Amino acid sequence: MATSLSSSEIVGLAERVDRAQQASQPITKLTDEFPAMNIADGYAVQLELRRRKLARGERSVGWKAGVTSRAKMVQVGVHAPTVGFLTNTMARPESSAVRTDDLVHPRVECEIAFVTRQALRGAHCTREQVLAATDFVLPALEVIDSRYAGFKFDMPSVIADNCSAARYVTGGWPRSPLDVDLHALGVVFEKNGEAEGLAASAAVLGHPADAVAMLVAVLTELGEELPAGSVVLSGGITEAVVVQAGDHVSARFQHLGSVSAKFV
Numbered sequence: 001m002a003t004s005l006s007s008s009e010i011v012g013l014a015e016r017v018d019r020a021q022q023a024s025q026p027i028t029k030l031t032d033e034f035p036a037m038n039i040a041d042g043y044a045v046q047l048e049l050r051r052r053k054l055a056r057g058e059r060s061v062g063w064k065a066g067v068t069s070r071a072k073m074v075q076v077g078v079h080a081p082t083v084g085f086l087t088n089t090m091a092r093p094e095s096s097a098v099r100t101d102d103l104v105h106p107r108v109e110c111e112i113a114f115v116t117r118q119a120l121r122g123a124h125c126t127r128e129q130v131l132a133a134t135d136f137v138l139p140a141l142e143v144i145d146s147r148y149a150g151f152k153f154d155m156p157s158v159i160a161d162n163c164s165a166a167r168y169v170t171g172g173w174p175r176s177p178l179d180v181d182l183h184a185l186g187v188v189f190e191k192n193g194e195a196e197g198l199a200a201s202a203a204v205l206g207h208p209a210d211a212v213a214m215l216v217a218v219l220t221e222l223g224e225e226l227p228a229g230s231v232v233l234s235g236g237i238t239e240a241v242v243v244q245a246g247d248h249v250s251a252r253f254q255h256l257g258s259v260s261a262k263f264v
Contacts (some may be wrong), residue, residue, distance in 0.1 A: 001047045002040060002151075003038070003040045003041045003044050004034075004036045004037060004038055004040075004041055005034065005037060005041045005044065005045075007204045008224050009034070010041070010045055010048055011048055013030055013034075013045045013093065013160060014045050014046075014048035014049045014051075014052060014160075015052075015163050016030075016050055016228065017030075017045065017049055017147065017160055017162075018053075020104075020147040020161075021116070021147055021161075021162075023251075024077075024101070024103060024104055024105050025147075025233070025254075026105075026145060026147060026148060026149040026150075027118055027148060027149065027213055028086045028148065028149055029148045029149075029152060029153045029154060029157040030045070030156065030157045031154055031156055031157055031162055034138065037157075038154045038156055039078065039155055039156055039159060041156055041160070042155065042156035042157065042158070042159030042160045043222055045054045045159075045160035046084065046085070046159055046160055046161075046162050046163075046243045047132065047222065049071050049160070049162060050085045050151055050162075054087075054088055057089060058087040058089050059087060059088040059229050060085060060086070060087060061086050061087060061088050061090075061091065061230070062085075062086065062226075062233075063083050063085055063086060063088040063215060063219065063226065063232055063233075064083065064084045064085075064142065064163060064165055064168075064231035064233035064235075065081040065082070065083055065154065065211045065212070065214070065215045065232070065235045066081055066082040066083070066084055066158075066163040066164070066236075067081050067082050067206045067235075068081050068205050068208075068211045068233065068234070068235025069203065069204075069205070069264070070205065078155060080188060080214045080215075080217060080218050081205070081211055081214050081215055081235060082155070082158070082159055082163050082218075083215050083218045083219065083222075084159075084162040084163030084164070084165040085162060085164065085165065086165060086168065086231060086233070090165060090166065090167050091167075091168060091170075091231075092167050092168065092169045092261065093169070093170075093172070094169060094171035094259060094260065094261075095244055095260050095261065095262075096169060096261055096262075097261075097262050097263070097264045098143060098167055098169070098242060098261050098262070098263050098264070099263075099264055100243070100263050100264065101245075102146055103143070103145045103166060104146065104147050105145055105146050105147075105151045105165075105242075106143055106144075106145050106242070106243050106244070106263070107143070107144050107145070107240035107241060107242050107243065108141055108142070108143050108144075108191075108240060108241050108243050108249050108261075109141070109142055109144065109189075109232045109236035109237070109238055109239065109241070110139070110140070110141055110187055110189050110197075110236070110237050110238055110239040110251035110253075110259070111139075111140045111141070111142050111204075111208075111234055111236055111237060112137050112138075112139065112140065112182065112185070112201060112204070112208045112234050112237070112253070112256075113137065113138050113139070113168075113170050113231055113232065113233055113234070114130070114137050114177070114208075114209075114212055114231070114232040114234060115134065115135045115136050115137070115138070115174075115226055115229070115230070115231055115232075116133050116134055116135060116226060116228055116229060116230045117134065117135035117229070118133035118228050119133070119217070119225055119226060119227050119228045120133050120212075120225065120226040121216065121220055121225035121226065122179075122216065122217070123213075123217050123220045123221070125213040125214075125215070125216035125217055125220075126213055127207060127209040127210050127213055129213065130209040130210075130212045130213050130216070131227075134176075134177045134179050134209075134212075135176075136174035136175055136176055136177070137174070137175055137176075137177050137180070137182065137256070138170050138171065138172050138173065138174045138175070138256060138257075138259075139170065139171055139172035139251055139253040139256045139257060139258060139259040140168055140169065140170045140171075140217035140233055140259060140261075141168065141169045141249060141251060141259050141261055142165075142167075142168045142233050143166045143167035143168065143169075143234070143243075143261075144164040144165070144166055144240060145164055145165075145166035145254065146158065146161060146164045147161050147168075148161065157201070167210070168233060169259055169260075169261045170231075170259060171257065171258060171259030171260065172253060172256045172257030172258055172259050173256055173257040175255065175256060177209065178222035179202075179244060180255045180256065182201055182207060182208055182209060183201065183202055183206070183207045183258065184200055184201065184202060185201040185253055185254045185255060186198075186199075186200055186253075186254040187200065187201065187202060187237050187238065187251055187252070187253050187254070188197050188198035188251065188252045189237075189238045189241070189249070189250075189251045190249065190250050190251070190252075191241055191243070191247055191248070191249045192247055192248055192249075193248075194261055196238070196239075196241050196249075197238030197239060198240075199237050199238045200230065200237070201237055202232070203236075203237050203238075204234055204235040204236070204237055205235070209234075210262065211234045212226075212232050212234055215232065215234075228239065238251075238264050243263050244263065245263055245264050246263065246264075247262070247263045248260065248262045248263070249262075249263075251260055
């Protein structure tokens with residue numbers, strides 16, 4: 001798909017999103033001003049946003065997948081998961097205190113994180129290639145944070161906002177993906193000691209490695225690859241839960257242990 005925005009418009013929108021992220025201030029969705037904006041434009045803005053962050057000294061550590069339900073893909077009109085980049089400033093340690101005053105609309109979902117030992121590329125990446133290239137998997141919590149007012153957005157706008165990437169926490173026990181059944185791992189997600197979700201890893205496109213394979217295909221379209229040593233968040237297994245200061249969330253993964261975080 002060709003972009004509809006000019007180079008100067010792409011740079012200007014990346015600056016707008018960047019300011020909103022740094023100031024934790026909501027903005028209106030970008031398509032309010034640019035109604036013809038499409039998904040290719042969204043990725044062009046996202047990659048310019050990434051360039052700005054790396055130029056400031058942040059380090060690229062991996063990528064995340066979003067919209068990893070086939071029903072949701074149909075609903076929003078995409079053929080593959082959306083992708084966003086991860087940098088070192090987004091990572092938080094297990095059981096850490098995650099600030100909420102530098103976020104706008106924080107929500108948390110539990111995911112399986114993949115850590116690669118070989119690079120992946122190509123439009124036809126497969127589940128088997130992903131599993132062979134993965135060093136280990138482990139439990140993760142992703143804190144998503146849309147910078148759009150009222151949490152209202154569309155696909156081009158949310159992609160431009162780096163697919164709401166904000167923070168992530170990993171924990172549990174690193175395991176080879178060949179030693180666990182990633183198709184059927186049970187997960188219990190709790191907030192403040194109360195169950196918020198009970199699901200299986202098959203909720204992510206039937207198998208989370210398939211989501212990583214599709215992410216690789218999207219990166220290939222964007223002229224990128226998934227380098228060795230990358231962290232990949234494979235997509236939410238449960239629905240995202242709203243959090244605020246004082247909340248504590250945890251996710252217990254079958255065969256992988258647990259991961260938790262508190263919000264302050």
